[in-house]
Amino acid sequence: MTHPQPYPHPNAPQQQGPYGSPPYGQPGGPGPYAQPAPYGQPGPYGHPGGTVPRPGCEVCGAQPATPVTVRSHQGMVVIMRTVTRRGVYCRTCGLAVYRQLTSSTLVTGWWGLLSLFVTPFVVLLNVLGARAALLRLPEPHGAVRPPLDPGRRVLHRAPAMLILTPFALVALAIPTLMVVGLLAKDDGPVTLSVGDCVRNEAKWPEQQLEKVDCGSAQAEYRVTDRPSCGPTDYLLQAEYTVGSPRPGFCLNARR
Ligand SMILES: [Zn+2]
Incomplete structure (x- = not known):
């Protein structure tokens, strides 16, 4: 262990040949296969664990470490x-x-x-x-x-x-939000046709139109495709699709 080494190295003692041959790299010294084998595997000359036993666990001293x-x-x-x-x-x-x-x-x-x-x-x-x-x-x-x-x-x-619980919840929340989003989309603007009657559930100028039967008392407006809206008409918001997507549909006040 205390032999002077020409090339100081942390593993220097382990690089010495098993029969006292010159150190690794020196003429006559062991070749590259003389490196100590990993613990538990046969060493270069059949010795288990190489030529020098590996240090044990620094806490308990057990092998292998x-x-x-x-x-x-x-x-x-x-x-x-x-x-x-x-x-x-x-x-x-x-x-x-x-x-x-x-x-x-x-x-x-x-x-x-x-x-x-x-x-x-x-x-x-x-x-x-x-x-x-x-x-x-x-x-x-x-x-x-x-x-x-x-x-x-x-x-x-x-x-x-x-x-990890919050992460798991976030991971679960994403698909949940997607489903909620898809469900909410169903609740979005209704598709209207010319001649349909609607009731506005929001406060003007907001439009949250509900399609209702034209004969019912709830029918407030009728969807028309006039070239221009009358003074008491409202322009139908673009988010309401009326057959083909073209602007200019009016909401004609029923009363
Ligand atoms: Zn240990």
Whole structure:
């Protein structure tokens, strides 16, 4: 471990050949295939886990462990802060860190304009990066200290429920509004024909015309296609379609 290395490197001790051969890159040294294999896979000379055992979980000491980066984000209206936590964790401790930071991001991440855009990325990075790497690890063994409590899954925690429920409601609200919009459209301007009688339910000059029977007392106006409206007539608003879309239909006062 303390051999002087010509090229100092964090992994330098691992690059030394298993039989004391010169370091990687030196004449006679091991070739590129002498890199330590990932833990649990046969090493270059058939040794499991390469030549040097990988460090265990930095919390509990269990094997196997993997280096992961977990982030949390905090929006504070105008300023924001992203905390990056790097460590070598076993599956249990790593998931505990991931769940804690991701959950807190779901609560504190949204409070700022930029944060609204940063937070989904931070959560996505945690899920696709750290979480995926940790879930690929087998169950840890050989812990020398108590591991962290991974607790409940992020989606089963209160923050996720609190944050995701409004999103779910918004997602549901969009189709609901579309249906309401379609229904409201049915309630829109009626199609009239020349000779129809109408009653205005709004206050002039607003027009909210209801088609009624010309014989009934409710009939206030008759739709005409005169070239110009009389002094007591109203011009039919364009939103009311009369057969073909041409302007100039009058509402002739019935009394
Ligand atoms: Zn651990």
